[in-house]
Amino acid sequence: MKTRTLLIAAAILTTVGAPLGLLAATGELTGNGEAAAMSLSPPAQVDVATVLLKRVQRWDEFNGRISAVGSVEIRSRVSGYVTHVAYKEGDEVRRGDVLFTIDPRPYEAALNSATAQLQRARATALLAKSRDERARRLLPSSAVSQDEADARHAAYAQSEADVLNAEAAVELAELNLNFTQVRAPIDGRAGRAMLTVGNLAVADQSLLTSMVSQDPVYVDFDPDEQSYLRYSAELRRSPANMLAVRVALAGDEGFAHVGMVDFQDNQVDSATGSIRMRAKLRNPDRIFTPGLYARVKVSSGYESDAVLIDDKAVLTDQDRKYVYVLASDNTAQRRDVQPGRKSDGLRLIESGLMAGDKVIIGGLQRIYSSGTPVKPAEVPMLAAAN
Incomplete structure (x- = not known):
């Protein structure tokens, strides 16, 4: 009986132990599988290029x-x-185009009245002239007294003055009648109508609309004192006495628009340590609208050594820019950088790289993290950019 019990227990242990051993073996393989797979995967094939060191023109950038x-x-x-709004709000108009019409009927009546007064004054002057001439002919024969001749001459002179006064009244009435048609004083874009049909416009008080010219436009910026001193020296050296600027709007990638500085203020603001400068830009395509924010880049007047790389090598991690640099053990190492402007198709790197660094510019999709083994193939930086 005892022997039979021992045999049963041994059978149970054998039945249960075999699956447990199999499970243990399976778990061991699973835990080491990923590491083994990574160690067995071939290095990622990438293109690398040595950073380009070049002297470039430095620029200052302002808002x-x-x-x-x-x-x-x-x-x-x-x-x-x-009585009439003659333009479409927001449209461009030419100088002299009619924008608004004020009820002209009172001014037409005033002009007619002034014209009638002028005709009356001219008739009176004609009569006074005839009487004065008659008195002058009769005076030598004493047919009229000297007093009478002088009175007739004075009446004629007064009637001539009345004619001049009536002519001025007619001219004023014509002006007022012409002013009932409000015309554009410049070429430009008209804003919204502040007064519509049926509203009372008070002379020299009521604002009807506003206009701004479109081409050219100004860009105003405020360089600091040190920059201003450099620009002043540059202007003294420039034969044309003009300073060029490059301008970009908020959404522009580069500084494609070129203008010339045509004004600088007569004093530096002691509170901010800056001075107001202004450049004039062409605007044939109406890209620039008054009031837009712009970035202004001005040549600083000196050159310096700069590190340049292919723009494709620069990656983004939230608000950080970085590149992968080839390490001595043929691994990709992340390096945070501060990119600057473009120069000759390459991206200028302000900080983060130095001469001799090799940057990965191709096969970046095969790199998943810093330290990934790679198989580099070296290419020239300029050829990669092209």
Whole structure:
């Protein structure tokens, strides 16, 4: 009986132990499988290029604002009710185009009255002239007294003055009638109508609309004192006495727009240590709208050594820029960098790289983390950029 019990127990242990051993073996293989797979995978094939060291022209960058060369507030020069708005709000208009019409009927009547007064004054002057000439002919024969002749001459002179006064009244009435048609004083874009049909416009008070010119435009910026001194020296050396700037809007990648500085203020702001400067830009495509934020780049007047790489090598991690550099053990090592502007198709690196560094520019999709083994193939930096 005892022997039979021992045999049963041994059978149970054998049945249970075999699966447990199999499970243990399976777990050991699973735990080491990934490491083994990584150690067995071949190095990622990548293209590397040595950073390019080159002397480049340095530029200073400032914040600026676009402003209009001409900006006008359109007001009525006569009082009256608006009878017509002759332009489409926001459209460009030419100088002399009619924008608003003020009710002209009172001014037409005033012109007719002034014209009638002028005709009356001319008739009176004609009569006074005839009487004066008659008195002058009769005076030698004493047919009229000297007093009478002098009175007739004075009446004629007074009637001539009345004619001049009536002519001025007609001219003023014509001006007022012309002012009932409010015209654009400049070429530019008109804003929204502040007064619509049926509203009263008060002379020289009521704002009807506003206009800004479109081409060219200004960009205003405020360089610091040190930059201003360098620019002043550059202007003294420049034969044309003009300083060039490059301008980009908020969404632009590069500084494609070129302008010339045509104004600098007469004093430095002691509170901010800056001085106002202004450049003029062409705007044929109406890209620039007054009030837009702009970035202004001005030549600093000196050159320096700079590190340049292919723009494809620069990667983004949230708000950080980085590249992968080839280490001595043929692994890809992450390096945070501060990129600058472009120069001759390459990206200028302000900090993070030095001469002799080899940057990975191709096969970056095969690198998953810093320290990944790679198999480099070296190519020239300029050829890679092209």
